[in-house]
Amino acid sequence: MATDVITLITSDHRTVEKLFERLKKGQGDQAATVAELHALLIAHARAEEDRVYPGIDAHHSVEEHKEAEILLDALVRAKPGTPEFRKTLDELIKSVTHHVEEEESKILPALAKSVGEKKLKELGKAFKERRAEELKALSVPKQAAPPGSREGATRSELYEKAKEADIPGRSHMDKKELAQALRQAK
Ligand SMILES: [Fe+2]
Ligand SMILES: [Fe+2]
Structure with missing residues (x-):
């Protein structure tokens, strides 16, 4: 049974929050966590933009993706443990948290209201496939x-x-x- 797109997107959001926590606490291999976060967020945003946002008014969300991407790139370049890293991480967390809140309180409920359950599952499948493609391209x-x-x-x-x-x-x-x-x- 296919999973609906809202469940998939929300689940990614929770994973991102866990990665943020790990980075904030300085747990584990920071560079590896940053690489994981980078790949996940980019693949997630791409899949949303290409498969979920079309058909809904999500121009503002795309702008927020761009902002997060710039911060992610800066975080990849920053050295873990430095003030620069911390500052960039804080900015990224703030930006993504705001975006996720908006998505979960406005965008996704509006989508759920406008299309049926069957369509939400179709979108889920499309989202999942696009996300997998992007993850593969990023991890080669x-x-x-x-x-x-x-x-x-x-x-x-x-x-x-x-x-x-x-x-x-x-x-x-x-x-x-x-x-x-x-x-x-x-
Ligand atoms: Fe999202
Ligand atoms: Fe998003």
């Missing part, structure tokens, strides 16, 4: 593409290169946009 290990083969590189390879080059907004770019941004950054 770094691979050195042979010189001049940029057009033939996969999105995840280009994404890794964009990360090294610190290209802003890279998580929202598709393969073509990433290749173009990398050429311009040269």
Whole structure:
């Protein structure tokens, strides 16, 4: 039996909160937790934008995703234990907590009201598939593409290169946009 999209999204939100707690308390491998948080939040936001937000007025939510993404990128760059890390983490938590509250109190109830149970399950399936795709693309290990083969590189390879080059907004770019941004950054 398929799970409805609201249950799936809410469950991700609770996972994100647990990761925030771990980071706030300085428990475990901080860099690994940041990497996990980064992948989960980006995949979650992408799946929402591509499969759930279309059809509902979620322009404001997309803006908030962008804000969170910028903070996430900064957190990945910051060294755990430094004041910079703490400051960025606090800002990210504040931004995401606000967004999650809005999603759970406005966006998701409005969605539940406007579509039936069957549609919520269909959306759940679509959300889950899109999220899995994105997670896979984000977790592929770094691979050195042979010189001049940029057009033939996969999105995840280009994404890794964009990360090294610190290209802003890279998580929202598709393969073509990433290749173009990398050429311009040269
Ligand atoms: Fe969400
Ligand atoms: Fe969201």
